[in-house]
């Protein structure tokens with residue numbers, strides 16, 4: 272009888288420890304799926320990235336990104352009009368499923384958070400490093416993207432180097448295309464995201 276009580280206490284302790292260990296990670300028992308063909312991603316989605324730049328005058332309410340550095344002197348060595356070489360822009364931009372900006376007060380499908388900087392003297396090119404942060408009923412987690420935005424090319428690819436939450440350990444490619452722009456205060460990118468490694 273005594274022995275039985277000890278055993279059940281022990282097994283309860285084991286269960287509690289296993290439970291605590293288990294709840295430390297967000298996901299359990301997921302299996303890795305690696306796509307065997309570039310035509311068959313294991314997950315794909317299209318999102319629109321809206322960059323509303325602070326114009327330094329009157330759009331503090333709407334702006335979702337701002338230059339954190341001034342261009343360097345080298346930005347005007349090739350063109351008088353300049354290439355922003357050296358400018359770092361920090362953003363917390365809404366991302367949407369459709370092309371329209373979210374209406375006031377509505378949470379976007381995701382947010383794109385981090386930076387790009389202009390990195391060529393002779394023309395406009397930039398480098399992106401950011402997380403797509405999902406916090407909706409549809410998805411929770413992040414996708415992390417980096418890569419060169421060669422703006423002269425009609426489309427360009429960024430690497431999806433990892434993910435968390437619903438996108439645990441994801442990898443893939445995001446293809447970017449300029450979808451709209453308004454002067455120097457707004458541009459919208461279409462991002463076709465294809466994952467080739469997923470945990471499901």
Ligand SMILES: *[C@@H]1O[C@H](CO)[C@@H](O)[C@H](O)[C@H]1NC(C)=O
Nearest residue numbers: 326327328329330331454456
């Ligand atoms: C905000 O400032 C910009 C740049 O000076 C100007 O073109 C625009 O008309 C202004 N918009 C409003 C709503 O005041």
Ligand SMILES: *[C@@H]1O[C@H](CO)[C@@H](O)[C@H](O)[C@H]1NC(C)=O
Nearest residue numbers: 329330331332333334372375
């Ligand atoms: C801010 O956004 C609203 C809605 O899109 C627009 O009506 C307004 O003109 C914008 N204000 C500025 C200063 O850009």
Ligand SMILES: *[C@@H]1O[C@H](CO)[C@@H](O)[C@H](O)[C@H]1NC(C)=O
Nearest residue numbers: 350351352353354393394395
């Ligand atoms: C700057 O302006 C020149 C024309 O004066 C144009 O050829 C060039 O493409 C422009 N540079 C950029 C980076 O837009």
Ligand SMILES: *[C@@H]1O[C@H](CO)[C@@H](O)[C@H](O)[C@H]1NC(C)=O
Nearest residue numbers: 378382404405406407408411
């Ligand atoms: C995510 O959404 C929940 C529920 O709307 C909210 O309470 C929480 O603050 C959000 N988290 C972030 C990081 O925005």
